[in-house]
Amino acid sequence: MTPAEVALVFRVGPQTVSRWESRGRLSAIRTLGGQRRYYRAEIEAIVGGPVVVPDQTPPAA
Numbered sequence: 001m002t003p004a005e006v007a008l009v010f011r012v013g014p015q016t017v018s019r020w021e022s023r024g025r026l027s028a029i030r031t032l033g034g035q036r037r038y039y040r041a042e043i044e045a046i047v048g049g050p051v052v053v054p055d056q057t058p059p060a061a
Contacts, residue, residue, distance in 0.1 A: 001038045005053045009043060 003014040006026070010017070020026045021036065026043075028036045044051050 001040050001043060001051075001053070003036055003038070004056070006038050006043060008053055009047060009051055
């Protein structure tokens with residue numbers, strides 16, 4: 001999951017998610033481009049159930 005998706009789940013900003021990772025509260029991997037990705041299973045374990053992230057694409061004009 002991207003930092004923005006995790007932020008939506010926890011209702012915090014993406015920067016907060018990055019801070020949680022740096023403090024060891026969340027595990028992340030880095031893509032070849034250097035972007036963070038978080039494990040869905042870990043987020044679901046914290047939340048206590050399945051995670052559904054709403055589509056964030058803007059509506060077509």
